Amino acid sequence: MEPLGLSLGLLALFVAFGFMVGVFFGFFGMGGSFLVTPALLILGYPAPVAIGSSMAFVFGTAVIATMKHHDVGEVDYKLGALMFVGIALGIEAGKVLVYGLEAIGRAELVVGTAYVLLLAAIGGLFVRSALRTGSEVTDDSSGDGNEEEIPEIATKIKSYNLPPMVTLADGSKASMWTISGVGGGVGVVSGFLGVGGGFIRMPAIYYLVGVPLAAAVGTSLFGALMSGAVGAFTYGLDGVVDLGVVTGLLAGSALGARIGSAATAYVDEDDVTIYFGVMLLLASFAVALGEFATWLEMPILDTMSFVLLVGSSAFVTVVIFYYGAQAVRTNDIDPTATARGDD
């Protein structure tokens, strides 16, 4: 019996992995996609299938996150729409790059290597952030929390009147070149790696376009929706999206995201950030092992790589549940916590 074209074991695996990815997405607001493509690569899916399926998964999770945030999120739809052309062209460029590498037999190697670096960089940032939080006294008067302020670099970029200029939802003006550049740049990364790209789009909208932080988060989510839709459509044109994989992952992640989001009311993020950072570093190592498995023709490394990726994800999920259960028992609830799953 092979529902959705997958064996029952493989389908269960995707549901379980999707669940863990969903917990991270709901709890940390990220991790929704940049674990999926590497997992599919390690399982032996060709790069275009892994990336295309991941883009369709991004679209599904972005739809769910948008429904969750539709009445609380602040979104600059005009800016999102203006970024669309850049995103579409960027994703197409990313896809052309993937197929170009596929034609010379190097797609899995290059995409895998890019993921080794990406996961190591993000994991390193999380670990550094966790270590800093642990060693520094929190200073609430640092002035970092004003969501209406825009950074100095954005003000400087906005001061260059490079036409055509457009008026944003907050009344300020931005060059269409900056907006298209941000959309195109993030689109290339999305199309090449199969990620939503929120981890670079949100900072780019805030620091380069100069949208206030609260609106930057919501607008980035809207951007993920468009990236996912365009990416899934673009790769779907070539018939490389595996709907069985996407369905299994979505079935698990939709549930996991609800639980992860609910856990933010109980679990202090600072308690588990270090585990998430170390997990991303291990994921980076796992992808590297997968690359060595192919290079050295040692299938045992592939198995180790997969066990490491799934095992570390399962461990962090259990840690979040453990802290959550402890907080529920002691009735330690943070009433100010808000739902995550931004992008």
Place this chain on the structure above:
Amino acid sequence: MIEFASLSPAVQATVLLVVVLVEAVALYAGYGVVERAVAPPLIETIENA
């Protein structure tokens, strides 16, 4: 893989998007019902454990 060989690639890709969209909406709504039914007794059980 999606097997809609008789359809054009553009139609296949559009159908794919619609299917994922419907799946996402159905999962969001379905798990919402499950959450409302299961979460309160589950939290109570953990509190009393």
